[in-house]
Amino acid sequence: MTSNPFEFRKVIDPKAMRRIILQQSKRANVGHIGSCLCVVEILSALYSFALEGSGPDDPQRDRFVLSKGHAGLALYAALALRGWLSEYHLETFCGTDTCLGVHPDVAIPGVDFTTGSLGQGICVAVGSALGARLQGSKRRVFCLLSDAECNEGSVWEAAMLAAQHRLSNLHVIVDFNGQQALNLTRDVLDQSNLAERWRAFGWRSSEVDGHSVADLAEALRIDDGLRPNVTVARTIFGKGVSYMEQGIPVTQHHLPVQPINWHYLPMSEDEYRRAIDDLEYGR
Amino acid sequence: MRKAFVATLCELAATDDRIMLLTGDLGFMALEPFRERFPNRFLNVGAAEQNMIGVATGLAEAGFLPYAYSIATFASLRPFEFIRNGPVLHRLPVRIVGMGMGFEYGHSGHTHYALEDVAALRTLPGLTIVVPADSGQTKTSIRVTHDLPGPVYYSLGKDDQIVVPGLNGQFELGRVCVAREGRHLAFVTVGSVAQEVLAAAAKLAQAGIEAAVIVVANFHPDPEDHLASILSSFDEAITVEAQTPSGGLGAFVATVVATRGLRCRLRIIGVGTAPDGTSGSQIDRWRKYGLDRESLVATVVGESKLVAEAGRL
Numbered sequence: 175m176t177s178n179p180f181e182f183r184k185v186i187d188p189k190a191m192r193r194i195i196l197q198q199s200k201r202a203n204v205g206h207i208g209s210c211l212c213v214v215e216i217l218s219a220l221y222s223f224a225l226e227g228s229g230p231d232d233p234q235r236d237r238f239v240l241s242k243g244h245a246g247l248a249l250y251a252a253l254a255l256r257g258w259l260s261e262y263h264l265e266t267f268c269g270t271d272t273c274l275g276v277h278p279d280v281a282i283p284g285v286d287f288t289t290g291s292l293g294q295g296i297c298v299a300v301g302s303a304l305g306a307r308l309q310g311s312k313r314r315v316f317c318l319l320s321d322a323e324c325n326e327g328s329v330w331e332a333a334m335l336a337a338q339h340r341l342s343n344l345h346v347i348v349d350f351n352g353q354q355a356l357n358l359t360r361d362v363l364d365q366s367n368l369a370e371r372w373r374a375f376g377w378r379s380s381e382v383d384g385h386s387v388a389d390l391a392e393a394l395r396i397d398d399g400l401r402p403n404v405t406v407a408r409t410i411f412g413k414g415v416s417y418m419e420q421g422i423p424v425t426q427h428h429l430p431v432q433p434i435n436w437h438y439l440p441m442s443e444d445e446y447r448r449a450i451d452d453l454e455y456g457r
Numbered sequence: 458m459r460k461a462f463v464a465t466l467c468e469l470a471a472t473d474d475r476i477m478l479l480t481g482d483l484g485f486m487a488l489e490p491f492r493e494r495f496p497n498r499f500l501n502v503g504a505a506e507q508n509m510i511g512v513a514t515g516l517a518e519a520g521f522l523p524y525a526y527s528i529a530t531f532a533s534l535r536p537f538e539f540i541r542n543g544p545v546l547h548r549l550p551v552r553i554v555g556m557g558m559g560f561e562y563g564h565s566g567h568t569h570y571a572l573e574d575v576a577a578l579r580t581l582p583g584l585t586i587v588v589p590a591d592s593g594q595t596k597t598s599i600r601v602t603h604d605l606p607g608p609v610y611y612s613l614g615k616d617d618q619i620v621v622p623g624l625n626g627q628f629e630l631g632r633v634c635v636a637r638e639g640r641h642l643a644f645v646t647v648g649s650v651a652q653e654v655l656a657a658a659a660k661l662a663q664a665g666i667e668a669a670v671i672v673v674a675n676f677h678p679d680p681e682d683h684l685a686s687i688l689s690s691f692d693e694a695i696t697v698e699a700q701t702p703s704g705g706l707g708a709f710v711a712t713v714v715a716t717r718g719l720r721c722r723l724r725i726i727g728v729g730t731a732p733d734g735t736s737g738s739q740i741d742r743w744r745k746y747g748l749d750r751e752s753l754v755a756t757v758v759g760e761s762k763l764v765a766e767a768g769r770l
Contacts (some may be wrong), residue, residue, distance in 0.1 A: 280547055288546050294539055297511020305519025331508035
């Protein structure tokens with residue numbers, strides 16, 4: 175371990191990831207853009223610093239489960255920038271007879287598990303972490319959940335088993351964007367004390383700025399040998415595109431202003447130009 | 458079948474250290490031999506069947522051969538989507554063991570009856586399904602399927618005493634077992650209710666009706682060719698299952714008969730009505746749904762064509 179997580183590796187550039195997300199979702203004319211944009215720094219931290227292994231075929235590589243599979247495009251962007259997914263494959267996103275659908279499939283190089291149905295990935299991650307420990311392997315398992323995904327009862331089944339067996343080689347990151355498919359999370363099933371809930375289940379839990387790669391990278395290093403870890407990453411839905419962050423449906427005037435618009439909507443030409451402008455010349 | 462399963466698993470685990478046994482907090486006075494012999498490879502995940510299948514998926518990806526055990530309905534229907542998106546979608550060698558076929562949990566009531574596990578899981582072509590009829594067939598089938606690269610579901614019975622005459626532990630993937638030869642009609646059955654079918658066939662023989670008994674013990678690969686070749690020499694076939702025929706054995710045989718253009722007339726006996734709030738012992742339930750030996754004899758005798766052909770009743 176080194177005190178400076180940036181010492182050895184090149185950081186996967188969040189801006190480059192966002193560019194891929196915008197380009198590909200525009201080309202394919204699909205949504206889930208807000209969900210992808212808000213996990214960019216989390217995936218950058220994972221693929222720049224946390225995940226060890228010589229490549230996607232290395233059996234001793236650390237495993238990653240994108241339990242919130244609807245951010246598949248963000249994962250493809252990270253894999254492409256890590257060099258595990260070719261530009262050619264990236265261009266097949268949402269194409270014909272492609273493995274690169276909205277939700278990731280294990281057939282894609284670098285994708286460890288197929289996901290898309292919420293509450294399942296973490297169960298698989300627990301099995302993966304347990305398997306590593308039984309084999310005496312030092313490999314670790316990382317799993318990214320959404321906060322809304324914590325509505326699923328199976329998440330807590332998995333949480334209990336991981337704590338019971340002290341799977342400290344398991345690290346869950348919760349994308350705490352406060353948004354779910356129809357409403358704000360606090361208006362559906364309030365989880366404002368999410369970190370506390372995980373602690374009550376026996377996990378080591380911390381909260382970080384979900385848009386700070388450095389803070390995330392630091393948090394992901396933790397393995398106290400005693401407890402599974404959860405990092406609640408506070409994120410902004412649609413991060414990096416101002417009108418998405420504000421929930422403004424620029425060209426769909428019949429819709430109210432609400433962040434959830436960008437869970438569903440694809441971008442118009444005008445919206446795409448504005449998003450790219452924001453990314454390249456904005457903050 | 459339960460003791461046969463655990464004993465066979467212990468034998469396999471002695472030489473295959475990939476094998477793990479997971480349970481959803483069930484298996485009292487059944488799983489202990491494995492737990493005592495392989496404590497590090499036994500895991501009670503708690504009453505959490507969805508997580509059990511997910512954990513088994515993660516373990517299988519890591520190179521283990523996990524057997525996930527619970528009562529059949531809890532092992533199959535509760536985590537159905539986890540089975541679909543886990544071992545089936547990832548083509549991983551997870552073994553799911555459902556205990557208590559058909560009405561075996563008699564007085565426990567409808568929540569414990571395994572009436573749909575086989576039918577529901579038959580919708581997943583990537584999943585091999587094994588339904589032994591007795592302990593001998595359980596032992597063989599566990600061994601034959603142990604090393605398959607993909608996932609397997611076992612629908613097993615609790616009863617360790619049943620011996621279905623004529624089976625002699627036969628089991629072959631993609632083939633049926635002919636437990637009794639006959640020329641007037643063919644029974645096609647699955648699971649431990651086969652014992653009733655064999656008993657009915659013996660009674661019918663006394664009356665001059667020679668009924669063959671064909672036992673189907675696996676799907677995916679379906680024993681379609683083998684069954685079709687046998688049924689092609691019959692004019693009458695009757696399927697018997699202590700399950701829903703919708704998607705189950707009845708549907709399977711009907712598909713074979715129709716798609717192969719077989720001439721035999723098919724009668725389907727199974728559990729085809731909605732729950733009515735009643736429960737009872739297994740034999741009581743078999744009688745209620747016409748699956749016991751006496752009902753089966755009466756069914757056959759009621760078939761006028763057969764009666765005329767046999768000329769005896």
